[in-house]
Amino acid sequence: MNNRIIDFHCDVLYKMLYEGSIHFDREDELDVTLPRMIQGGVGMQVFALFLEDSLISGPPRFSQVLRCIDLLRERINALPGVEYIRYREDVERWEQNADCIGALLSLEGVDGLEGDMVYVRTAYELGARFVGLTWNHANWAVDGTMEPRQGGFTSKGRQFIRECDRLGLLIDVSHLNENGFWELLDLTERPIFASHSNSAHVLAHPRNLKDKQIQAIIERNGRIGVTFVPHFIKAAETVTIDDLIRHIDRICELGGEHHVMFGSDFDGIDRKIDKLEHAGQYVHLLEQLDKRYSSTFVKQIAHTNALQFLKTNLPAKDE
Numbered sequence: 001m002n003n004r005i006i007d008f009h010c011d012v013l014y015k016m017l018y019e020g021s022i023h024f025d026r027e028d029e030l031d032v033t034l035p036r037m038i039q040g041g042v043g044m045q046v047f048a049l050f051l052e053d054s055l056i057s058g059p060p061r062f063s064q065v066l067r068c069i070d071l072l073r074e075r076i077n078a079l080p081g082v083e084y085i086r087y088r089e090d091v092e093r094w095e096q097n098a099d100c101i102g103a104l105l106s107l108e109g110v111d112g113l114e115g116d117m118v119y120v121r122t123a124y125e126l127g128a129r130f131v132g133l134t135w136n137h138a139n140w141a142v143d144g145t146m147e148p149r150q151g152g153f154t155s156k157g158r159q160f161i162r163e164c165d166r167l168g169l170l171i172d173v174s175h176l177n178e179n180g181f182w183e184l185l186d187l188t189e190r191p192i193f194a195s196h197s198n199s200a201h202v203l204a205h206p207r208n209l210k211d212k213q214i215q216a217i218i219e220r221n222g223r224i225g226v227t228f229v230p231h232f233i234k235a236a237e238t239v240t241i242d243d244l245i246r247h248i249d250r251i252c253e254l255g256g257e258h259h260v261m262f263g264s265d266f267d268g269i270d271r272k273i274d275k276l277e278h279a280g281q282y283v284h285l286l287e288q289l290d291k292r293y294s295s296t297f298v299k300q301i302a303h304t305n306a307l308q309f310l311k312t313n314l315p316a317k318d319e
């Protein structure tokens with residue numbers, strides 16, 4: 001079971017920002033901790049930077065973005081064996097060192113960038129490589145999935161996409177409303193990805209992707225991280241690993257066997273999938289996948305699909 005899992009979404013930084021004393025190297029203060037990553041065979045984790053309106057006074061600000069980046073650097077990346085992954089070369093080094101734990105930075109919602117391209121460039125300079133445009137609501141760029149008007153991009157939002165293209169910031173479409181999704185495909189020609197979304201064919205939820213959206217992501221050679229949020233898997237009291245696998249099946253039916261990966265949303269969820277309650281339990285998911293799929297595919301979803309995406313799309317150091 002040596003698949004070195006890559007997970008494209010967790011909310012550890014959110015918890016660290018609002019609960020000051022949390023430690024990443026202690027066993028069980030978080031769903032994703034260093035010991036749990038090692039236990040579950042998780043070799044690389046994308047850390048999302050999410051600022052919750054109701055927990056901060058006033059609108060999200062860039063100073064809070066900086067605070068989160070500082071938390072990542074001081075409390076996670078500074079731990080022995082953890083490497084900050086920003087460039088292709090970092091990924092290649094990670095591949096060669098089986099004990100290395102990789103950490104990547106993503107923004108979940110551009111709110112804290114305040115519509116200022118100087119802040120966008122600064123976040124990139126500090127290592128942010130992915131950017132989710134919205135959380136559930138509207139912001140200065142575009143509307144989120146739960147915003148009633150389901151609006152597309154503002155002119156500032158379009159300018160932002162041009163700046164992302166220029167810098168090489170990769171766009172995450174989880175949380176983006178469907179109109180915005182289709183408009184985005186006209187605004188950029190680069191691959192897009194959904195870090196933590198499931199199939200709307202299996203469960204019709206606004207946070208899930210319709211078949212047409214999944215196909216469009218596949219056509220761009222983007223990626224879809226299936227997520228462990230019970231609400232997006234099945235409308236039932238208890239949700240199992242088998243229920244999650246139905247979403248994986250659907251993405252594969254649409255031709256996504258080289259595009260599907262994991263985006264757990266650990267530390268962003270209160271309810272959990274039975275037997276898949278923290279990063280240390282990834283082994284249970286791989287066991288179930290092994291029963292249904294070829295070992296080649298299990299390796300792809302755990303590791304290779306995400307890895308290829310990073311190697312193709314992260315900037316080279318000398319660029």
Ligand SMILES: [Zn+2]
Pocket residue numbers: 108175196268
């Ligand atoms: Zn989310």
